[in-house]
Amino acid sequence: MHIERGPVPNDPHLAVKEERVVECITARRLISLETLIDALVWNRLRVDDEMAEELWVDLPTLQHRVRDLTESERRYIDQELERRA
Numbered sequence: 001m002h003i004e005r006g007p008v009p010n011d012p013h014l015a016v017k018e019e020r021v022v023e024c025i026t027a028r029r030l031i032s033l034e035t036l037i038d039a040l041v042w043n044r045l046r047v048d049d050e051m052a053e054e055l056w057v058d059l060p061t062l063q064h065r066v067r068d069l070t071e072s073e074r075r076y077i078d079q080e081l082e083r084r085a
Contacts, residue, residue, distance in 0.1 A: 001026045027065035030057050033073055036065060037080050045081075 001022045002008065008015050035055060043051040052062040069077070 001029075023061075023064045024068045027057075027061050027068065030061060031055055031065045033076065037077055040077070040081065041084055 005018070005022060008018050039051050039055055040047075042054065047062060047066050049059050052059040055062060
């Protein structure tokens, strides 16, 4: 992702922001919304190492994906979880 986006800014404040953007994009690319929903159902809504392993990512990547969900994604997840209950 860093290669796609280009060099990290020299300014430490901007570098932190850039890293955050890279983490968000990477997590979205690695964990689709449907896959995340399947894993939430399978793992009884626990976001933990076991769920990350099931998704073939590390826990911080999974946490970034969950933290950066949009409101519409959260509503969709809630609807799907209710439908599948």
